[in-house]
Amino acid sequence: MIDEVRTMPTAVQPQLMRWSVVLPGLAALAVALVLPQFANAYVTEVATTALLYVVLCLGLNIVVGYAGLLDLGYAAFFAVGAYTSGILTAEFGFNFWLTIPVAMVAACVAGIIIGAPTLRLRSDYLAIVTLGFGEIVRIIARNLDITGGASGLIGIERPEIFGFKLMQVQHFYYAFLVLALLTAFVCLSVERSRMGRAWFYVRYDEDAAAGIGINRVTAKLQAYMMGAVIASVAGCLYAAKMTAISPESFTFNQSLLILLGVVLGGMGRIPGVVLGAVLVALLPEVLRGAGTYRPLVTAVALLAIMLFRPNGLWPDKRV
Amino acid sequence: MTLDLLIQQLVNGLIVGSFYALIALGYSMVFGVIKLLNFAHGDIYMNGAFVGLIVFSFVGLWVGNGWLGVVCALLVSMLAVGLLGVIIERFAYRPMRNAPRLSILITALGASMVLNGTALALTGGRHYAFNTDLGFAGVDISTVHITYTQMVLVAASIALMAGMQAFVSRTMYGKAMRAVSIDMGASRLMGIDVDRVIALTFFMGSALAAGGGVMAGAYYGSVHFFMGFIMGLKAFTAAVIGGIGSVPGAMLGGLLLGLLEAFGSSLPFVGSEWRDVFVFGTLILFLVFKPTGLLGRSVVERV
Numbered sequence: 090m091i092d093e094v095r096t097m098p099t100a101v102q103p104q105l106m107r108w109s110v111v112l113p114g115l116a117a118l119a120v121a122l123v124l125p126q127f128a129n130a131y132v133t134e135v136a137t138t139a140l141l142y143v144v145l146c147l148g149l150n151i152v153v154g155y156a157g158l159l160d161l162g163y164a165a166f167f168a169v170g171a172y173t174s175g176i177l178t179a180e181f182g183f184n185f186w187l188t189i190p191v192a193m194v195a196a197c198v199a200g201i202i203i204g205a206p207t208l209r210l211r212s213d214y215l216a217i218v219t220l221g222f223g224e225i226v227r228i229i230a231r232n233l234d235i236t237g238g239a240s241g242l243i244g245i246e247r248p249e250i251f252g253f254k255l256m257q258v259q260h261f262y263y264a265f266l267v268l269a270l271l272t273a274f275v276c277l278s279v280e281r282s283r284m285g286r287a288w289f290y291v292r293y294d295e296d297a298a299a300g301i302g303i304n305r306v307t308a309k310l311q312a313y314m315m316g317a318v319i320a321s322v323a324g325c326l327y328a329a330k331m332t333a334i335s336p337e338s339f340t341f342n343q344s345l346l347i348l349l350g351v352v353l354g355g356m357g358r359i360p361g362v363v364l365g366a367v368l369v370a371l372l373p374e375v376l377r378g379a380g381t382y383r384p385l386v387t388a389v390a391l392l393a394i395m396l397f398r399p400n401g402l403w404p405d406k407r408v
Numbered sequence: 409m410t411l412d413l414l415i416q417q418l419v420n421g422l423i424v425g426s427f428y429a430l431i432a433l434g435y436s437m438v439f440g441v442i443k444l445l446n447f448a449h450g451d452i453y454m455n456g457a458f459v460g461l462i463v464f465s466f467v468g469l470w471v472g473n474g475w476l477g478v479v480c481a482l483l484v485s486m487l488a489v490g491l492l493g494v495i496i497e498r499f500a501y502r503p504m505r506n507a508p509r510l511s512i513l514i515t516a517l518g519a520s521m522v523l524n525g526t527a528l529a530l531t532g533g534r535h536y537a538f539n540t541d542l543g544f545a546g547v548d549i550s551t552v553h554i555t556y557t558q559m560v561l562v563a564a565s566i567a568l569m570a571g572m573q574a575f576v577s578r579t580m581y582g583k584a585m586r587a588v589s590i591d592m593g594a595s596r597l598m599g600i601d602v603d604r605v606i607a608l609t610f611f612m613g614s615a616l617a618a619g620g621g622v623m624a625g626a627y628y629g630s631v632h633f634f635m636g637f638i639m640g641l642k643a644f645t646a647a648v649i650g651g652i653g654s655v656p657g658a659m660l661g662g663l664l665l666g667l668l669e670a671f672g673s674s675l676p677f678v679g680s681e682w683r684d685v686f687v688f689g690t691l692i693l694f695l696v697f698k699p700t701g702l703l704g705r706s707v708v709e710r711v
Contacts, residue, residue: 221688385525392518
């Protein structure tokens with residue numbers, strides 16, 4: 090059976106050079122930089138959450154958007170980061186900044202345990218195994234003593250930088266902004282690297298990619314692990330901001346929201362993913378009165394996007 | 409482990425295992441025919457339990473809470489939810505049949521979330537009691553009491569699965585189903601109405617899941633909107649253990665997983681809170697060492 094011919098973008102052109110992206114991007118950055126000076130605490134709080142989602146969605150976008158792998162347990166890596174950093178600072182008195190590399194290594198190890206066996210198989214298997222992995226991490230966090238059980242971990246140290254302690258919402262807002270910009274920069278450079286091109290190729294046509302000498306298992310594993318590392322760093326900062334974390338912050342629903350952010354704006358494209366992440370962060374605020382209807386609204390949004398606008402709200406014109 | 413405990417866990421394992429097997433069968437059939445992981449399958453099981461409960465509470469007014477009520481609930485629920493499966497296939501999956509894999513998977517996930525979200529919105533997240541009156545009569549093997557209800561449940565699931573196996577291996581439609589699962593394009597050229605075969609597959613798979621849902625609801629006495637999530641995951645595990653795409657494999661996998669779970673959680677160091685971790689650990693081990701499952705054919709990945 091002949092599958093429909095899918096066009097592959099001739100080359101991944103630098104997105105930075107295009108005015109339709111640069112101008113809104115600069116405007117958004119300018120607003121983001123001055124926002125806490127004008128906004129009240131509530132708006133700053135929501136904006137901080139939005140930035141957290143930007144980081145997580147950009148990270149998941151590497152897995153889903155670039156490499157075309159469906160990860161349904163992404164919150165698990167977020168949890169690995171948050172708990173690693175939280176346990177090390179709260180129970181062993183580590184300096185916050187030193188916990189970040191440890192969390193990155195932990196996420197890598199978890200990524201290899203889950204990814205190495207499953208990425209050799211059909212991509213569908215990864216979806217369900219990651220779903221199971223997300224549950225396993227949550228169950229482990231709920232049943233171990235060191236993670237504080239169901240009530241969670243408390244007393245996580247606030248980070249200090251050059252003698253300045255991050256305390257208020259505004260401080261964390263800027264910390265997340267820096268992390269988001271850093272993540273976007275990493276995504277941009279990786280997108281145009283040899284590795285990034287390999288991911289795109291694997292996503293569009295696995296067999297052809299293997300034919301020209303790309304090791305598809307390695308390529309997928311790289312994408313999966315890079316996504317894991319980004320989520321774990323976001324988890325570290327999240328734990329420091331909240332000072333208390335519990336297993337209920339890392340449920341399947343959390344993974345779904347992150348995935349929705351990636352799909353909503355447009356998979357595989359940084360501006361679209363940022364837009365989607367912001368929308369997802371605003372969703373609970375908009376739907377505050379909807380109560381038990383909230384998951385249904387999220388679900389209908391996801392299904393409608395897939396059926397009627399599969400390339401997202403801000404799609405890539407090149408493909 | 410004493411002999412009594414052994415028998416008790418064997419019984420528990422067989423019952424849970426036959427539920428897993430019923431759900432796994434639908435997973436496996438749909439996967440076999442259109443190579444789609446139907447994420448909504450666990451939620452279809454949950455919907456089946458709810459439809460069964462609604463029918464049961466209406467019918468119960470006339471025929472009481474006994475066997476007749478449960479059988480009515482079972483049949484109506486299987487029919488209604490079977491049709492629901494066909495509707496989901498028609499409106500969510502069929503338009504995506506030629507789309508990239510990732511989009512199909514996300515659509516399936518969306519369908520699952522819509523079913524789950526609807527149930528949450530309608531029930532408000534409450535647990536509903538499924539109050540049956542099936543009696544506690546049964547036989548005693550040493551100190552273990554096995555009720556007739558438990559025996560009937562296992563026998564009914566085995567009968568449903570045997571019927572399914574006979575349908576797939578003996579009838580014309582079953583032959584068409586097998587043909588489509590081997591090569592959809594060639595089947596179409598041979599004059600098989602592929603859309604119809606796929607709809608039929610969804611009907612049968614969903615009906616089996618609904619049957620499992622009603623039986624599980626009646627057996628445990630409670631129905632909840634989130635009951636399908638873990639069930640879907642475990643049924644998938646069962647399907648993988650048995651070999652995905654294979655009907656006898658799904659049955660074997662379901663029963664094995666039920667027994668594994670029952671005996672695994674009674675081992676020292678593995679309390680019941682670790683049961684799910686144990687199950688997913690098994691899934692990952694199988695994917696590493698025997699991804700085709702016990703009875704599956706080896707499938708070469710082709711895009």
